[in-house]
Amino acid sequence: MKEKTMNIKRHNAKQAILTSVLAMVVSLVLGAILLAICGYSPIESYIAIFGSSLGTVKGFALSLSQATPLLFTGMAFAIAYRVRMINTGAEGQLYVGAMAAALVGAYVTGLPSVVHVPLCLLAAALAGGLVAGLVAFLKNRFGANEIILTLMLNEILILFTSYLANGPLKAEGSGVGQTNRIQESAQLFRLIPQTQLTIALLVGIALAVILQLVLNRTAFGYEIQITGYNLLAARTAGINAKRTYLLTFAISGAVAGLGGAAMSLGVNYRFVEGFSASYGFGGISVAALAAYSPVGVILSSFLIGVLKAGAITVNRTTDIPVEFVSVIQVLVIIFVAAPTLIRSLIALPKKLAGRGKQAEVKKEGANS
């Protein structure tokens, strides 16, 4: 009997993965058609996009480093979504996290790397967590809508950090808005020299696994899921929903803040005004692609990272407009967002087979 349900569970997981993979395939096919219509060879284009981003060490490292910030913001969105809160504030949390990490990295001196780096990460997590925690507090206290709050806070935080980077905290002699370079002891270890691929990726993966365990194995994660699925049942069961909202959203903000730290400590070595290529919002589709599972985000952020790296190579080496890569990206997201579409595609062969079977049954019936 146990086996049977294991099968059901595995069946569901299989279904989810199949949906994402099929979404991918369908988008690639549609992208190929579009490319062909516009007069580009689909095969050559795809070789340009995936050949380097998957086929060379440098390109692969680029894919992974492009994936890293999305890994964090994707997890941030996913975990908040589990209590059915929408964290559209990852962008702002990313910025304060990046600023906090850059400041601790630049102004705290004389520490060994093993202490300095965690300290910077802690600062980033705290900054992001506090900002998100404030939003959840306002939601709990006054019934404010977290989407509107976070969107407004994004503007405020981006402009505020920008002010800091251009004003009081501006690096001496710099022409652009950026803070002082961080100490060597605060720089993240590079997994592959001369690339932007750092240990932040491993931190992110570890965090994804931890978050997944928290969700599935702890009483807190249980309460997150109950509250997310059925608030009234959670309250009836004596679960403090407000506390669950507050903690989960703060965790979400902290994770987004860590994404900012990954950029400050691993890529730019300082806070740079406007550093984010909309990573905060990119996290939303990454999370959706992963069906809001933290571990799933590892895969979905990698996928988007590959496409982003592909876009960079395409831009450098061919005359194919980069927009095509964005189109494929968007197609993947549309298909994942419309799972019924993909599911009916999955069911199609079964249905056809089923019809055959029914016909057989009818024949048998007629014989007897």
Place this chain on the structure above:
Amino acid sequence: MELIEMKHITKIYPGTVALDGVDFSLKQGEILSLLGENGAGKTTLMKVLYGMTQPNSGEICYKGEPLRLRSPIDAINKGICMVHQHFMLVPAFSVTDNIVVGAEPHKGIFLDKAKAKREVQELIQQFHFNIDPDILVERLSVGEQQRVEILKALYRKADVIILDEPTAVLTPTEVEELFVILRQLRDSGKSIIIITHKLKETMELADRIVVLRDGRLVADDVRPAEVTTEQLSSLMVGRQVDLQIRRPAKNIGEVCLKVENLTVMDHGQAKVKNVSLEVHAGEILGVAGIEGNGQTQLLEALTGLCQPKSMALTLNGEPLSGACDVFIHHGVGHVPEDRLAMGLVKEMSIKDNLILGYHRQDRFCGKGGMMKQAAIDGYAEKLKEEFLIKTPSVNAPVSSLSGGNQQKVIIARVFSQSPKALIVAHPTRGVDIGAIEYIHQQLIDIRDSGAAILLVSADLDEVRTLSDRIVVLYEGQIVSESMPGELSEVELGLLMTGSKPAGKGETHA
């Protein structure tokens, strides 16, 4: 003539054979009652007929012609309509709008509002429905909303109307009104399929009875005149069931749950007015009354779900107040009114639902907040066996259980915590007689083990057989207190509607 014939219908869900080669037929102009235990496959069979789910094999014939139903739209086009247990009406729309939506009459590209209203008005008059077509649905009672659902079906020219447990949410008078309407519809040539767990209703209404057990057809041509309810229940469950046996409390103890001056406000209105109650250990106090007379608010106040305007509550002499966790922690068990909205998380597993509210107990949750998976598995297996929850596995989601088995999950969860006091609301709503008997027995057992039980139920029979004392709630006040047997069903019914039977039952103002 057979209007509908379903042949060898088989439907398999992962792990369950819901229907196993069922043959089913429906004649024109008959009321057919579909009976069976929880999980027997009644709803599934009707969903197949309504195109909501596809069978794995089997075929359907309509007026002798094979019928392929890809979705409910196909069924509606053939004149087959289903009234679901949870109504699908838009509260902010008028009765007329709700009825015509999706099938509106047009004048060119515009909605023909006048025609819609005229047609709805005609329907209402033709069948004596007694509803104002212009009133907003949110202002209708449950019974009236149900009539709107039936009108919706009639407006779509339904020949076959399927009703899935329509009486579970109705008051006794509303049930009578519904039956009058259904008989009228039958006499005008429509065919009606009604699913109910109340054999009394089946006997009163049905022309023919079909019984399912474990996904198989066990009887398909039973005439109410030729059987007794005992025979019917043994057809359904395979043994004799009698729900009318009273088992009075033997050792009633001290006052356990004491409520004084309870007043609950809701949207500026007092829904419960200065109510005081006492429930002794080892006693069941039944609260009878028509829904909407303050039951919900009473229940919420006694479980911590709402903070009343005033209340002095003691449990075994100790004052008790706070949110739900405080109540649960102090041993007040709660079987909530609406199991799917409040009592269960249908997306999660049966196992997870069996510990809901108690999941922080040391036996389920370690020091670091890690859940003890093995302990929970074992516990869930034990409860599944003990409370006869019918499922292939406790890892299956609660949504895959039939209604009665969902209720058993809640009963199992609460009763196995040996609560000091129990707040129980409609414990057997939508539950088959076998399970009702079982749940009643459980209630009696836990009472005899010394728990104080407050039972709120819309089912007067249930209140009368289970309670050791009965109070009647009317417009937020207790208007009568009596011992079982002291007042007749009719007298209680009168009290429930606000009138006073001559000279009986002491009245607290």
